[in-house]
């Protein structure tokens with residue numbers, strides 16, 4: 001799929017460029033054709049001024065007859081229009097197999113709804129290309145885009161319909177409201193590219209309101225719809241039904257108002273509020289350093305490799321301990337690693353029982369880079385080993401996993417270590433994932449921070465920095481405090497690289513302990 005990684009979406013730009021070129025050529029040819037037709041029209045019209053051509057003139061009589069015998073025929077049966085459109089269609093057919101599928105547009109629509117929810121963004125603002133927080137008191141602008149990308153009525157209609165098809169009226173109503181108000185504003189102006197219309201948007205919106213229990217809204221919208229589509233029997237029957245309901249229980253609406261539409265509940269995300277709150281801080285930094293354990297230092301980890309160039313270490317959380325190493329990689333290394341991974345990116349999977357599967361809660365593409373692919377990758381293992389004091393070379397650690405997030409790409413709260421003995425993680429026979437070393441290979445403009453749900457902090461995406469934490473206690477059990485997530489990316493292409501270090505091979509580097517506290 002395409003929507004799950006910004007790198008793939010980048011390719012879509014090139015595809016549209018090709019289509020644009022074909023359409024440009026078509027417009028040029030058709031403009032020429034039409035101007036030629038107009039020339040013919042004006043020529044004939046001129047001769048018809050003042051009551052038609054004087055038939056006494058033999059030359060005019062001759063041209064009249066010739067025109068009627070052959071010129072009109074050539075004009076009417078010209079194949080040029082057909083040839084022009086054929087060229088456009090062929091140009092389209094050429095790229096067709098690479099174009100995004102309906103699932104891609106649907107995935108992108110769901111991504112926008114996810115951003116709306118997680119960051120509490122205002123739908124009307126989103127539809128106007130603005131990222132502003134919707135709160136009753138103030139609307140805070142999170143980001144001022146360099147150029148506004150305003151959504152059309154049909155864009156909003158599509159998102160509303162995606163929600164409607166999932167019986168999610170919490171989302172379908174505001175998006176269809178946007179669609180309806182935009183379609184109303186431009187009623188009568190035909191747009192070739194649109195899929196929907198005012199009638200359809202009204203119809204979907206009315207039914208969403210009905211499903212949400214707001215009968216009088218459903219009734220008003222259905223009546224409006226019937227004005228545009230007076231022969232629609234289904235609409236007429238719905239109207240009769242709504243009138244009946246309101247007649248029988250005049251308080252139906254008030255009851256619906258009471259129960260307020262709820263955001264569809266995602267059962268696997270029990271920690272949703274904590275998580276979203278942390279995402280909304282957009283990567284908080286501690287505001288005070290009163291705790292002497294929270295500190296920054298140049299660290300050599302007593303390792304000869306780091307003696308001449310110590311690491312810039314920042315302790316960002318104590319429980320669980322999370323450490324940020326600034327400038328862990330150089331720009332050159334980050335670019336090279338993204339470049340090496342790009343051709344191998346595939347939709348990321350998660351452990352699902354004994355297997356691995358795609359999941360809504362992890363939207364990104366990833367690739368595994370072996371150490372042999374480039375000396376840079378091998379160097380990273382050596383550097384990670386020096387900094388952490390652990391053995392980061394395969395098989396004691398996994399290969400480097402490079403991840404690129406897509407539209408609204410995210411990884412909802414999860415543990416990196418296996419929580420079940422059956423997990424596919426154990427296939428390498430090197431134990432569980434003892435520690436995570438994650439490198440930020442890019443900057444992002446907005447969103448995408450790494451949230452530690454129970455530690456109550458989120459780390460912003462700091463390009464070239466690396467985050468390190470222990471997933472397991474010294475006694476081998478998982479540390480539940482490490483529950484963490486990659487917040488949805490609002491603006492930017494977020495890249496990270498994961499190095500998961502396994503238990504085996506670290507026996508002398510991180511001795512075991514019995515206390516569940518360690």
Ligand SMILES: O=C(O)CCC(=O)C(=O)O
Nearest residue numbers: 411449450485486496498
């Ligand atoms: O992208 C992030 O910030 C977190 C990624 C993560 O937790 C993972 O890939 O396991």
Ligand SMILES: [Fe+2]
Nearest residue numbers: 414415416484
């Ligand atoms: Fe993770």
